Amino acid sequence: MRYQNRKMIIRWLLAAAAIVLIILGIAGGEPAAVLDKAIHICLECIGIG
Numbered sequence: 001m002r003y004q005n006r007k008m009i010i011r012w013l014l015a016a017a018a019i020v021l022i023i024l025g026i027a028g029g030e031p032a033a034v035l036d037k038a039i040h041i042c043l044e045c046i047g048i049g
Contacts, residue, residue, distance in 0.1 A: 025031075
């Protein structure tokens with residue numbers, strides 16, 4: 001029982017850390033930067049950019 005509780009706590013801590021990092025990335029404007037880079041890469045692949 002003790003092992004299962006520890007495992008569940010670790011899962012919740014990792015989930016909480018992931019959520020915090022996602023929120024920080026969104027707040028920092030990362031989605032726009034990723035989209036901008038993706039557009040440039042796609043345009044270079046087809047020979048336009």
